Amino acid sequence: MPSDSDRGGRSVDDRENVFDVVVREVMRPTVETVAPTTPARAVVRHLHEADVGSIVVVEGDEPVGIVTDSDVLALVVADRPLDETTAADCMSAPLVTVAVDDGIEAAAETLRDHGIDQVPVLDDGHLVGVVSIRELSYYLPGLSLSDVTTAGDGEYAYEDRAAPGVDVGDVVRFSKRLTDGDVRAFARATGDENPLHLDDAFAATTRFGGRIAHGVLTLGIVSAALARLPGLVIYLSQSVRFVGPVDVGDRVTAVCEVVDALGGGRFRLRTTVRDGDGGTVVDGEAVVLIDDRETEPETTETTGHD
Incomplete structure (x- = not known):
């Protein structure tokens, strides 16, 4: 900063x-x-x-x-x-x-x-x-970023309610469609190959009537939102309730609002994920440490190479 x-x-x-x-x-x-x-x-x-x-x-x-x-x-x-x-x-x-x-x-x-x-x-x-x-x-700090889209399939916005830097009342949002590719990549990366997430025929016989995204993958959208707070964000803790399922292919939006400044660069946030219809699917709280990095370490410029 x-x-x-x-x-x-x-x-x-x-x-x-x-x-x-x-x-x-x-x-x-x-x-x-x-x-x-x-x-x-x-x-x-x-x-x-x-x-x-x-x-x-x-x-x-x-x-x-x-x-x-x-x-x-x-x-x-x-x-x-x-x-x-x-x-x-x-x-x-x-x-x-x-x-x-x-x-x-x-x-x-x-x-x-x-x-x-x-x-x-x-x-x-x-x-x-x-x-x-x-x-x-x-x-x-008052700039609306709600229409900024990342190079991937995600959109984010950061609302700074006060002065530059993170403070109570600030809100960061991140929205992304959880595609079939996302779900299968997450299953490969974690080893969680529950057929509820991967097998259409099996998932159709469950209470959900079809495949749903992993709960932790959905929670990862919260992490993506927090990473877009100003400064270097260190994720310290997360409490979470999985309120509802997310269908594969649905767009979800994480909304993270700073509700308390704990001192020492630590902040508590209310963290919510909503599905494409606006219903809450994840609810909880996170604590992060913000390093504003006012003094950047010196780095060496890197030239093109193969």
Whole structure:
């Protein structure tokens, strides 16, 4: 989270209009890059080791696409072979960019118009940074993100009711359709192959009348919502009641509202998941630790490689 003085040396509170802030002041200047021919497995490893949400694909010195963690998740869900898929196969292109001297309000409009949550920053055609909804939300706490769609099948919104940073009253939402691919991938990953989730004929004979998603998979939508709070989110605990089933293919929405500030960066949230008809299917509470990461550790810029 930005400190009381921004990178330009001016106090944010001293500005007459926070929209005077430009992308240069809020972007992440270290950009992780790969070449188009980089195998998807290496891209996944790079995302994990660099602890970033996106990698820009460059051909020579020219940025040509971007691979986000949502793109990687889509590969896994589709069961595509990571060693036979390249960055060029899974990147989002043509590449949407913003200029280093664009205002942050204009940058937010670009993200919203294109349904993306992060975008490379160019300076006279040269790649110099990445800016995301998260950085912009620190400066635009009242910005409505309800129409921002991630690169995958999920949509999220963050409503900051007070000042930049997390506080009581803030609400984060995440919505995603739990597809047949999601359910089968979860079963493979966890070993939970209950036929209620996988076998149409068997599930039709149960009280549910058809296949339903795993309860823990549905609860995972809460985790996805919490991960979109500003700052580094550490999930400490969760109490949960599974109130109703979720049919395979139904869209579910997690709604997480900050109800208590516990001190030391810890917050308690009411966590609810609703099905496509608006009915509650999961209800509970979570406690998270928010590390605002005002001081980012220095990292080494990575150039494209195979």
